Structures are given as structure tokens and as C-alpha cells.
Amino acid sequence: MAAETDSDAGRGGRELLRSLVRSQRRRLSTAVLLAVAAVACQLVPYLMAYRVAVELVTEVTPDGNALVRYALVALVAIAGGTALMGGALAISHVCAYWLLYRLRQRIAERLAVLPLGEVTRRGSGGIGKLAMEDVERIEVFVAHMLPDAVAALTVVAATTVWLFVIDWRLALAAVAVVPLAMLAMRHATRGSGAWVAQWHGAGMAMNQAVTEFLHGIKAVKVFNRQTDTVARATDAVRRYVDAETRWGTAFLPGGAAYFTVMAANVAVVVPVGLWLYRDGAVDLPTLLLFLLLALGYTAPLTKLTGYSSQLRQVRFGTDEIAALLDTPALPDIGRRAPLGPASVELDDVTFGYQPDRRVLDGVSIRADAGRVTAIVGPSGSGKTTVARLVSRFFDVSTGTVRVGGVDVREMSVDQLMDTVAVVFQDPFLFHDTVRANLTLGRPDLDDEAVHRAARAARCHDFILALPQGYDTVVGERGATLSGGERQRISIARALLKDAPVVVLDEATASTDPENEVSIQQAVANLAAGRTLLVIAHRLTTVRDADRIVVMTDGRVVESGRHDDLLRADGTYARLWADATSSAQWSLGATGERSGASR
Numbered sequence: 001m002a003a004e005t006d007s008d009a010g011r012g013g014r015e016l017l018r019s020l021v022r023s024q025r026r027r028l029s030t031a032v033l034l035a036v037a038a039v040a041c042q043l044v045p046y047l048m049a050y051r052v053a054v055e056l057v058t059e060v061t062p063d064g065n066a067l068v069r070y071a072l073v074a075l076v077a078i079a080g081g082t083a084l085m086g087g088a089l090a091i092s093h094v095c096a097y098w099l100l101y102r103l104r105q106r107i108a109e110r111l112a113v114l115p116l117g118e119v120t121r122r123g124s125g126g127i128g129k130l131a132m133e134d135v136e137r138i139e140v141f142v143a144h145m146l147p148d149a150v151a152a153l154t155v156v157a158a159t160t161v162w163l164f165v166i167d168w169r170l171a172l173a174a175v176a177v178v179p180l181a182m183l184a185m186r187h188a189t190r191g192s193g194a195w196v197a198q199w200h201g202a203g204m205a206m207n208q209a210v211t212e213f214l215h216g217i218k219a220v221k222v223f224n225r226q227t228d229t230v231a232r233a234t235d236a237v238r239r240y241v242d243a244e245t246r247w248g249t250a251f252l253p254g255g256a257a258y259f260t261v262m263a264a265n266v267a268v269v270v271p272v273g274l275w276l277y278r279d280g281a282v283d284l285p286t287l288l289l290f291l292l293l294a295l296g297y298t299a300p301l302t303k304l305t306g307y308s309s310q311l312r313q314v315r316f317g318t319d320e321i322a323a324l325l326d327t328p329a330l331p332d333i334g335r336r337a338p339l340g341p342a343s344v345e346l347d348d349v350t351f352g353y354q355p356d357r358r359v360l361d362g363v364s365i366r367a368d369a370g371r372v373t374a375i376v377g378p379s380g381s382g383k384t385t386v387a388r389l390v391s392r393f394f395d396v397s398t399g400t401v402r403v404g405g406v407d408v409r410e411m412s413v414d415q416l417m418d419t420v421a422v423v424f425q426d427p428f429l430f431h432d433t434v435r436a437n438l439t440l441g442r443p444d445l446d447d448e449a450v451h452r453a454a455r456a457a458r459c460h461d462f463i464l465a466l467p468q469g470y471d472t473v474v475g476e477r478g479a480t481l482s483g484g485e486r487q488r489i490s491i492a493r494a495l496l497k498d499a500p501v502v503v504l505d506e507a508t509a510s511t512d513p514e515n516e517v518s519i520q521q522a523v524a525n526l527a528a529g530r531t532l533l534v535i536a537h538r539l540t541t542v543r544d545a546d547r548i549v550v551m552t553d554g555r556v557v558e559s560g561r562h563d564d565l566l567r568a569d570g571t572y573a574r575l576w577a578d579a580t581s582s583a584q585w586s587l588g589a590t591g592e593r594s595g596a597s598r
Contacts, residue, residue: 014315016322020103020138021146024095028146034088035151039300041081044160046296048074050289057284088147096143099495100135106325107131110348113413116393122324129207130324134317141314152300159297163290167282170290173272174265174297181261181298185305187254199313202236202243209236229457258305262298269294330392330413336412339404339419341369342500342531344390349390349399361554363399367533367547369500374534374542376575377551382534384425386551387505390533391422403501421499425535427490429481434463435470438493445496457492459485504534529583539579548572 016493021028048070055062055070106384107130111119163171208231269290276282344367352358360382367373375383389401392408401408408416431436439445440455450470454460462485466472474480481489494502536542543562550558550565550572558570565572 008256010354014160014318016318016325017138017315018142020099022143023102024099024142025494026570027091028142029096031088031092031147032038032150034084034091035147036154038081038084038088039151039155040158041084041397042075043155044077044081045074046292048169049292050285053288054285065338089143093143096139097108099142100139101450103135103138103321104131104163107321110327112323113332114327115330115395116388118327126207126325127205130317131201132323133207134321135490137310137314137317137470140310145310145314149304149307152304156297156304159293163293163297166289167286169276170269170273170282170286173269173288174294176268177261177265178301180482181258181301184254184257184261186309187257187491189252199243202240206236206240211234211349234551240567259302261541265298266291266294277371285286330395331409332413333410334412337406339406339411339415342404342419343367343369343402344373344531345400345402346386346389347402349389349401350397351385352397352400353394358397359554360389363551363554363556365549365556365559367531369531370529371535371546372532372542372544374536374545374548375551376539376542376548376572378575380553381551382554383551384505387422387503387533387535390501390503391420409584420501421494421497421504423487423490423494423502423504425505427486429474429486430476431488432474433468433471434466434489437474437489438496440493442496442498450496453492454489456495457488459488460494463489499530501531501533504532504536540575550575 051070052067055066107127111127160171161173163174273282273287273290276286277284344365346363346365349360349363350358351360361383363386365373365375365386372563375386377383389396390403390408392401392413395409402421403411403416411419430440434448436443438450447470451460454463463470463472472480491504534542535544542548545562547559548562548565549556550570552571558565558572560568566576
């Protein structure tokens with residue numbers, strides 16, 4: 001079964017390459033024709049050298065004008081070949097850059113519609129390698145390998161025919177080494193598919209390790225774990241180097257034999273040619289011509305061999321790209337459904353990120369339209385998973401998730417995104433201005449609307465205090481702002497989106513106690529006229545919710561209002577007691593617990 005899958009993936013990569021080439025076949029055909037003409041021009045100097053040899057050998061008084069003409073023709077051929085090859089490469093590069101743009105666009109479009117779990121499984125490093133390294137190799141294939149390879153094959157074929165027309169015996173001597181060289185190359189490339197797979201896998205692991213190191217550099221420095229994390233990244237780089245070294249070592253014996261034999265055709269042509277010349281079977285000009293051509297005859301073949309090795313890498317990369325592009329998108333019905341009041345409902349939902357591990361088990365939750373519903377529970381209880389299912393980052397295993405009374409799978413993804421806004425626990429801000437990050441969902445909004453939302457989210461004042469106010473660039477991932485500031489900007493962004501349903505996934509987890517009142521006020525403004533589903537870490541922020549749902553181990557164990565849940569003296573009451581008692585803790589100089597009375 002695995003072999004069939006690998007074969008299918010291989011066919012996908014080959015078909016992707018073919019489709020890319022077909023999409024630019026007219027331009028690429030022009031580039032190939034120009035490249036063939038350019039390489040043909042490179043043969044003209046050899047022909048002129050042959051003419052010169054004939055003139056010098058056969059004529060007692062060589063014709064000086066003829067020699068000058070031959071030299072001029074050779075110079076023109078060299079200049080023309082250079083110009084033609086430049087034109088071929090210019091056209092092939094235009095094709096290649098267009099294909100790079102289109103292919104990366106297709107990758108981005110596919111990533112945008114894939115389930116979040118698939119994107120997470122591949123990792124940013126692996127996807128980055130596909131979108132950058134592997135796509136760049138396709139550029140090399142289209143811009144260089146394709147026109148050069150076709151031109152080289154054409155010229156080798158034409159030269160071989162020409163040699164046999166002139167003298168079949170010397171032609172056999174010139175090509176005699178080629179079959180032996182091919183046998184050596186076959187030995188050198190035996191098992192190369194496995195070596196390429198190991199090399200490619202090690203490269204993706206290296207990219208992932210380095211990307212993870214860069215993303216986690218702050219935590220690395222804070223916890224003083226530079227040695228360990230650098231060692232992990234270095235180990236990934238070393239594994240990549242080892243894979244490449246093993247591949248090169250396996251190739252070396254056969255490869256060395258190939259290049260040695262290919263360069264040895266002169267050693268065959270010279271003795272055969274001298275023997276035939278001694279017997280009067282060939283004349284001196286013919287012998288000189290073969291000696292000249294023998295020096296360059298195998299060069300195009302050697303270039304083709306190098307391209308074949310690169311082509312294996314290109315094909316392996318295109319297999320991976322094709323597999324990504326063929327990964328099923330999150331199903332989208334593609335039509336908008338009539339929605340009722342903006343309620344959210346999970347009906348007997350079961351879900352697991354892995355087939356053998358359930359995260360939610362028979363969960364039923366209802367968030368009434370226009371009300372605030374909070375979901376609380378210990379870490380790992382499934383709270384964030386509920387938020388992801390409502391936003392349809394994943395589809396449920398069994399059961400139903402409804403928004404506005406409609407199964408989220410029965411409405412278009414665009415409609416769901418228009419209906420639901422999400423404020424994440426770790427909000428992502430782009431390396432752009434505050435204004436651009438605020439208006440991400442609605443870039444056409446005017447300043448008045450933006451400022452009004454910022455005031456409601458309690459972030460207007462600190463934004464004005466920034467160096468350029470709303471035009472301040474916040475840095476990569478909002479690095480110049482505090483966690484609470486990023487969170488309030490994300491709340492303002494949700495306000496500006498003006499969706500009827502808002503999901504807050506641990507939105508207050510990264511705020512300090514001094515900002516908690518501001519966050520609560522921002523959330524209250526966000527809730528006005530909307531259905532709010534709050535995934536809460538701090539219970540104090542949701543005590544006034546219309547309904548509180550308590551989860552443990554992927555199940556709903558309680559629900560109700562704050563006071564009712566306290567009187568029930570169940571899981572929520574214990575969580576509340578823990579939260580309120582921890583708020584009274586303080587740490588002395590010795591790190592011991594001290595009460596509020598101290």
C-alpha cells in the first residue's frame with residue numbers, strides 16, 4: 001500500500017512539472033529553439049577550424065582571404081551563439097519567475113483552505129522549505145535545465161550524425177566510451193531515490209528546527225537554555241550534512257569512474273586516428289577535425305548527467321508540493337445559508353486531533369444569541385478545542401456544531417468567517433502599522449470608526465502615546481507591544497469586524513491584574529448586541545456571564561450562573577476557591593507563602 005502511495009505521489013509530482021511546462025510551452029519552445037541555435041553556433045568554430053586545416057594541408061599557397069573569412073565566420077558564430085543563448089535564458093527566466101509566482105500563489109491558496117491541523121502537522125519549517133527551496137529548484141529546472149538539456153541533446157545527436165557521415169570508423173572511436181560511462185553512472189545512481197528521500201527529509205527537519213529556534217529565541221534567552229536549543233538546531237543541521245555526505249559518498253566511486261571514462265574518448269580517438277592516417281584511410285584534415293570534436297563531444301553529455309541528478313531533487317520536491325496541493329481542503333459547500341438568531345450550539349460532539357485520542361467526548365453546549373457564555377475548566381479539559389470547532393478550524397468526528405441554527409458544514413466558509421470573529425489567546429499582529437492591524441477584516445473603514453473601536457477596547461490612549469500613533473509599525477508579531485496591549489488591539493479588531501458571534505479564546509490570559517479592569521470593560525463593549533463565547537482562564541473575568549459551562553476531561557460537568565454553581569459546591573466551586581485563595585498569596589524574600597494579613 002505504501003508503495004502505491006509513493007507511486008501516486010511520484011505521478012503527482014511529474015504531472016505538476018508537466019502542467020507547469022505546458023502552461024508556458026510557447027515561450028519555452030522559443031527558448032529551447034534559441035538555445036539549440038546557440039549551441040549549433042558553437043559548432044561553427046570547429047567547422048571553420050576544419051576548413052582552415054584543409055586549406056593549410058591541401059594548398060601549397062594557402063588563400064589568405066579564405067583564412068580571414070573562416071576566422072570572421074567563427075567570430076560571428078561565437079557572438080551570435082552568445083546572443084542567442086542570452087535570449088533563450090532571458091525568455092526561460094521570465095517563464096520561470098512567472099511559474100514561481102503562480103506556484104507559490106497556489107501553495108498559499110491551498111494553505112488558506114486546509115484544516116488547521118494539517119498545517120500544524122507539517123510545521124512552518126517544512127512548509128517554508130516547500131514554498132522556498134523546492135520552488136526555487138523548479139526555477140532552476142525551467143530557467144536553466146530545460147533549455148540547456150534539450151539543446152545539448154539536439155547538438156549531441158546532430159554531432160553524432162555528422163561524425164558518422166564524415167568517417168564511421170573515427171565516429172565509433174569517439175562514441176565508444178559512452179556505453180561504458182553510462183554503466184558507471186548506472187552504478188553510481190543505484191538507490192539514489194532513497195538517498196534523495198533521506199536528504200530531503202533531513203532538509204525539512206533542519207528547516208523546522210532552525211525556524212523553531214528563531215521563533216522561541218525569547219524563551220531560550222529567558223530560561224538560559226541557549227546551549228540545549230542551539231545543540232538541537234545544530235544536530236538537525238549535522239543530520240542534514242550527514243545525509244548529503246552519505247549520498248555523495250555512495251555516488252563517488254561510480255561517479256568518478258563515469259567522469260574519468262567520459263574524458264578518455266581522446267585516448268581512443270588518437271590511436272585509432274593515427275593508425276588510420278598511417279594506412280592512408282583518412283586524411284590529415286579529417287583527423288584534426290575528429291581530434292577537435294573529440295575534445296568537446298562528451299561535454300554536453302556530462303552536463304546532461306549533472307542535470308539528471310538535479311532533476312531527481314526537483315522531482316522529489318515537486319512530489320511534496322503536489323502532495324500538499326492535493327491535500328483535501330476543508331469541505332466548503334460554497335453557498336450562503338439563511339441564518340437564524342446568532343446562537344452557537346454543540347450537539348453531542350466528539351473530536352480528537354488523533355484518531356486514537358479523544359479530546360471531546362459527547363459535548364453539548366448552547367450559547368444563546370446576544371448572551372455571554374463562558375467555558376471554564378482546568379488545562380486540557382477541551383476548552384480551546386471548542387473554540388476551534390466553532391470557528392471550523394477542524395470538523396467534528398461525530399455530532400454537530402451549529403451557528404445561527406445551521407450546521408457550520410452546511411454554510412460557506414466565507415459566511416462562517418463573516419459570522420464569527422475570534423480573539424486568540426496569543427493574538428498575531430503583522431509587521432505593519434497599528435491601523436493596518438486593526439482594519440485587517442475591514443480595510444475600508446475610516447479613522448472615526450477605527451478610533452471608536454479602539455476606545456471601546458481601551459487601547460486608544462496607549463496607541464496615541466506610541467511614536468507615530470496609529471501609524472506606528474508594531475514589529476514582527478507585535479513585538480514592540482506588551483501582551484495586554486496586543487490583546488486589546490485584537491479585541492478592537494474583532495469590534496471592527498462587527499461579526500454577530502465573537503469567540504474569545506483565553507483572551508485575558510496574558511494580561512496583568514492592573515489591566516484586568518480595562519480588559520473586562522473592553523469585553524463588555526465587545527459583548528454588546530453580540531453572542532459572546534468566552535474560553536476563560538481567569539474565572540474573575542466571567543463571573544457575570546449569563547451562563548458558565550464547566551468542562552473536565554473533554555466533558556461538560558456543570559453549567560449555570562456563577563452564584564448557582566458556587567452553591568452546587570462542585571467542580572466550579574473548587575476552581576473558584578483555588579482562584580480566590582491564590583489571589584491572596586504573596587511571596588516574601590525567601591519565597592515562602594504569606595497571607596494577606598502579613
